[in-house]
Amino acid sequence: MLHPTPAGLFCPVGGFYIDPVRPVERALITHGHSDHARAGHRHVLATRQTLDIMRIRYGEDCCESEQAAEFGEILDVGGVTVSFHPAGHVLGSAQIAVEKDGLRIVASGDYKRGTDPTCASFEPVKCDVFITEATFGLPVFHHPEPRGEIAKLLRSIEQFPDRTHLVGAYSLGKAQRVIRLIRDCGWEEPIYIHGALAKLCDYYVGQGIELGDLRPATIDKSTPDLFKGAIVVGPPSAFQDRWARRFNEPLISFASGWMMVRQRAKQGGVELPLVISDHCDWPELLETIKEIAPSEVWVTHGREEALVRWCELQGIPAKPLHLVGYEDEGD
Numbered sequence: 001m002l003h004p005t006p007a008g009l010f011c012p013v014g015g016f017y018i019d020p021v022r023p024v025e026r027a028l029i030t031h032g033h034s035d036h037a038r039a040g041h042r043h044v045l046a047t048r049q050t051l052d053i054m055r056i057r058y059g060e061d062c063c064e065s066e067q068a069a070e071f072g073e074i075l076d077v078g079g080v081t082v083s084f085h086p087a088g089h090v091l092g093s094a095q096i097a098v099e100k101d102g103l104r105i106v107a108s109g110d111y112k113r114g115t116d117p118t119c120a121s122f123e124p125v126k127c128d129v130f131i132t133e134a135t136f137g138l139p140v141f142h143h144p145e146p147r148g149e150i151a152k153l154l155r156s157i158e159q160f161p162d163r164t165h166l167v168g169a170y171s172l173g174k175a176q177r178v179i180r181l182i183r184d185c186g187w188e189e190p191i192y193i194h195g196a197l198a199k200l201c202d203y204y205v206g207q208g209i210e211l212g213d214l215r216p217a218t219i220d221k222s223t224p225d226l227f228k229g230a231i232v233v234g235p236p237s238a239f240q241d242r243w244a245r246r247f248n249e250p251l252i253s254f255a256s257g258w259m260m261v262r263q264r265a266k267q268g269g270v271e272l273p274l275v276i277s278d279h280c281d282w283p284e285l286l287e288t289i290k291e292i293a294p295s296e297v298w299v300t301h302g303r304e305e306a307l308v309r310w311c312e313l314q315g316i317p318a319k320p321l322h323l324v325g326y327e328d329e330g331d
């Protein structure tokens with residue numbers, strides 16, 4: 001019913017792909033990150049929020065026609081029963097369940113189990129085959145409590161009140177989650193954002209996610225003092241170039257699951273790594289598979305072998321899918 005092809009996971013019975021990496025006739029899309037949602041498909045089926053996010057990122061003509069799926073709604077696509085369920089990854093993110101002749105496969109897309117007030121929480125869906133991501137699929141990956149990471153940022157501002165704290169966060173999902181976490185930890189000052197985040201932050205606010213006082217991080221000669229001890233959030237790529245050096249003694253921080261790997265932080269010149277991930281860590285992956293108890297697990301994008309091995313030790317048949325083209329834009 002579903003098998004990997006170079007264009008992505010294909011359902012020949014229903015004539016559709018899930019998160020195709022090449023333009024196709026009919027695409028079902030789990031969420032708006034650029035490695036999963038690409039422009040140029042003819043027909044796209046996704047949640048309303050994912051469709052909106054695709055239009056914000058790729059423009060009005062990013063696909064020829066679209067259909068919005070409500071969470072839990074039962075749809076028929078070419079004779080295959082399809083439904084979307086919350087994945088807890090970013091706003092609008094969904095797992096996609098496909099079912100025919102009593103066989104149900106759930107493609108989870110990217111997902112996490114930790115609390116995140118910026119999107120609907122992951123809902124376990126009973127299925128025969130569970131397709132799981134394994135971005136952080138090694139026993140070394142344990143993501144700490146995100147509020148504790150934000151506390152480190154706020155302590156650093158107390159300690160270095162003259163330095164501008166630049167927080168790198170991917171523009172869809174992570175940036176809004178980090179801003180929301182900073183608010184939930186009691187920071188009421190304005191938060192300055194790089195222009196690349198503006199439209200998506202506006203969209204989140206329009207969807208009812210409070211982000212507080214956000215202001216553009218534009219600096220001119222008369223305002224350098226404004227950014228002393230301020231928090232500036234921007235895409236990590238912006239911090240590598242001249243933009244970052246305009247701020248007062250910038251202190252570079254980066255919010256990502258990869259910040260658990262000290263070498264990665266060092267290479268990126270990150271002074272204050274914040275381990276905040278929108279993916280499952282190793283214990284969450286195991287907990288999810290135990291909870292869903294599928295008869296088979298397929299593992300994709302990431303460290304597939306360790307999770308396949310763990311499933312086999314539990315007596316659950318498992319295999320790696322080796323899908324290509326997923327670079328975890330929002331880790």
Ligand SMILES: [Zn+2]
Pocket residue numbers: 031033036089110328329330
């Ligand atoms: Zn993602």
